[in-house]
Amino acid sequence: MSLTAKAFAVYEPNGKFQVYDLNRRPLSAHDVAIRILYCGICHTDIHQVKDEWHNAKFPMVPGHEITGIVQQVGSAVKDFKLGDRVGVGCMVDSCRACPPCKRDLENHCVQGFSGTYNSTEQDKVTPTYGGYANFIVVNDHFVVQIPKDLPMDSAAPLLCAGITTYSPMIQHNVGKNTKVGVVGLGGLGHMAVKFGVALKADVTVISTSESKRNDAMRLDESGNNSDEIHARNIFFWGRFLGIAKRREHPRTPPN
Numbered sequence: 001m002s003l004t005a006k007a008f009a010v011y012e013p014n015g016k017f018q019v020y021d022l023n024r025r026p027l028s029a030h031d032v033a034i035r036i037l038y039c040g041i042c043h044t045d046i047h048q049v050k051d052e053w054h055n056a057k058f059p060m061v062p063g064h065e066i067t068g069i070v071q072q073v074g075s076a077v078k079d080f081k082l083g084d085r086v087g088v089g090c091m092v093d094s095c096r097a098c099p100p101c102k103r104d105l106e107n108h109c110v111q112g113f114s115g116t117y118n119s120t121e122q123d124k125v126t127p128t129y130g131g132y133a134n135f136i137v138v139n140d141h142f143v144v145q146i147p148k149d150l151p152m153d154s155a156a157p158l159l160c161a162g163i164t165t166y167s168p169m170i171q172h173n174v175g176k177n178t179k180v181g182v183v184g185l186g187g188l189g190h191m192a193v194k195f196g197v198a199l200k201a202d203v204t205v206i207s208t209s210e211s212k213r214n215d216a217m218r219l220d221e222s223g224n225n226s227d228e229i230h231a232r233n234i235f236f237w238g239r240f241l242g243i244a245k246r247r248e249h250p251r252t253p254p255n
């Protein structure tokens with residue numbers, strides 16, 4: 001038996017959101033059914049709704065920064081139980097058999113991972129629909145626990161913007177004695193500043209917009225590990241932007 005969810009969908013590029021009754025799949029052994037409490041609005045959602053990347057599939061239910069409560073679990077689910085606070089990010093499945101999947105690099109799955117929306121399940125046919133809905137069914141491999149002391153609303157953006165900025169910092173051993181430059185103080189940028197400060201790095205926001213100076217300083221001052229040294233090192237140096245654009249920056253290879 002499939003499970004009906006109420007969702008918000010757009011039906012055409014730049015279309016208006018409309019209520020959409022969605023059938024989530026029946027739970028298989030490793031599935032977790034989640035009652036969605038919050039879903040962040042990632043700029044990807046805006047790009048996709050406007051079909052700015054020319055790969056939009058309609059009707060589309062965006063949303064890949066999802067937090068909610070476990071409502072039902074499949075028979076083989078061990079790590080989640082009813083009532084658990086959980087999150088779902090940008091991926092909901094992958095082949096789990098290829099070399100990258102075996103190394104926990106599902107985002108590099110050679111078969112292609114299943115995005116949370118505007119994508120297909122691993123059958124490459126069934127469309128996926130995201131978190132602008134009250135309910136979702138996700139394989140337990142792609143569900144994470146949300147710590148009890150983390151508010152569910154502010155936890156949601158960590159599932160995309162958060163991991164996108166946290167992951168490279170950890171891969172590159174950011175910490176004390178590291179200098180981090182954050183280009184742009186947008187949705188991801190402000191997370192990067194917070195992570196950098198929390199990791200005790202010297203963080204510099206690089207922007208041509210003087211109006212964001214105070215916001216950058218405030219992010220540091222509200223950080224758990226704020227101190228005068230960090231505050232001094234958060235400043236704007238607009239000229240950097242031109243320099244950064246001219247340089248080649250290698251992408252981090254999957255290793």
Ligand SMILES: [Zn+2]
Pocket residue numbers: 042043044064090160161
């Ligand atoms: Zn995103």
Ligand SMILES: [Zn+2]
Pocket residue numbers: 094095096097098099100101106108109110111112
């Ligand atoms: Zn794979």
